[in-house]
Amino acid sequence: MGNSFLVTTAIPDPGLQLLSDAGRVTVLPEPPDYGTLAALCASGEYDVVLTQLRDVMDAPLLADARVKGVSNFAVGYNNIDVEAATRHGILVGNTPGVLTDATADIAMLLILGTARRVVEADRLVRDGKFLGWEPELLLGRDVSGAVLGLAGFGRIARATARRALGFGMEVLFSPRPPGDRPVSYQELGEFAGKVRQVPWNELVARSDFLSLHVPLNDQTRHLVDAEVLGRMKPDAILINTARGPVVDESALAESLRNGTIAGAGLDVFEDEPRLAAGLAELPNTVLLPHVGSATVAVRSEMARLSALNAVAIAEGRTPPHPVNH
Numbered sequence: 001m002g003n004s005f006l007v008t009t010a011i012p013d014p015g016l017q018l019l020s021d022a023g024r025v026t027v028l029p030e031p032p033d034y035g036t037l038a039a040l041c042a043s044g045e046y047d048v049v050l051t052q053l054r055d056v057m058d059a060p061l062l063a064d065a066r067v068k069g070v071s072n073f074a075v076g077y078n079n080i081d082v083e084a085a086t087r088h089g090i091l092v093g094n095t096p097g098v099l100t101d102a103t104a105d106i107a108m109l110l111i112l113g114t115a116r117r118v119v120e121a122d123r124l125v126r127d128g129k130f131l132g133w134e135p136e137l138l139l140g141r142d143v144s145g146a147v148l149g150l151a152g153f154g155r156i157a158r159a160t161a162r163r164a165l166g167f168g169m170e171v172l173f174s175p176r177p178p179g180d181r182p183v184s185y186q187e188l189g190e191f192a193g194k195v196r197q198v199p200w201n202e203l204v205a206r207s208d209f210l211s212l213h214v215p216l217n218d219q220t221r222h223l224v225d226a227e228v229l230g231r232m233k234p235d236a237i238l239i240n241t242a243r244g245p246v247v248d249e250s251a252l253a254e255s256l257r258n259g260t261i262a263g264a265g266l267d268v269f270e271d272e273p274r275l276a277a278g279l280a281e282l283p284n285t286v287l288l289p290h291v292g293s294a295t296v297a298v299r300s301e302m303a304r305l306s307a308l309n310a311v312a313i314a315e316g317r318t319p320p321h322p323v324n325h
Ligand code: DGY
Pocket: 073, 074, 075, 076, 077, 099, 292, 293
């Protein structure tokens, strides 16, 4: 019972229970700022720190950290400099798999919500402006028959493709934009003959809905910038459930304002929780507060997996979901 865990923000019970069965647990009362987190990690009091996406674990912090590992309560780990962690012998774990369907549900919700103008419609009713059925009230666009372009073709993109095919969409994908990586027939598995790989430029130009499913890294930061937005169809809609900085959000706000593209459904933002100037005032957007994985069952599973990773690292074992080795 000599293990000691630092939990930067309380996580659901199944995770906290597993941690307290395996050692001493400190849950911070509020999310730590960078300096506080750095000092706690350097204190030598904790074996493993269980982090959230907002906890920046960069190279200087990791260089001074006296921990065996970092267990991230997320599948993405762009908040952690994994190379630096590896250099300092710090293991990193994440929570893959359990949030795939929930996040794809949110991508589909954003596709439907932007296509059918759900936010404008809801507001109209609440504002008491619904005066009865009208032939031309809040006309949206059809999803069936529309082209969905998937940037990335990992777990969440595939789960989104599955849903979109059910809605009668034509699905195209580009597996590793902006570069190319041919995906073999075998790799396509259940999607063989149902979805088609195209180069990134073609994906951008042909998509009615362009949905982002790439990790955030040096290659994908601002993957969708003013130039890419300018090459999209004027009636296209951008969907982002991946990471905010994949999109140049100021350029997006401007493109939405001047009609370069028709709309956007966003669950993530470039500088969360802040939004680019003007974005919130635009009617042709559906904006969600990063809730892709926010179901009771999924967050419990994420808590369980992140705790299992933390306990394994503390006990000197390889975590069940390692990011580095
Ligand atoms: C993740 O896990 O990376 C999501 O963004 C939050 O659940």
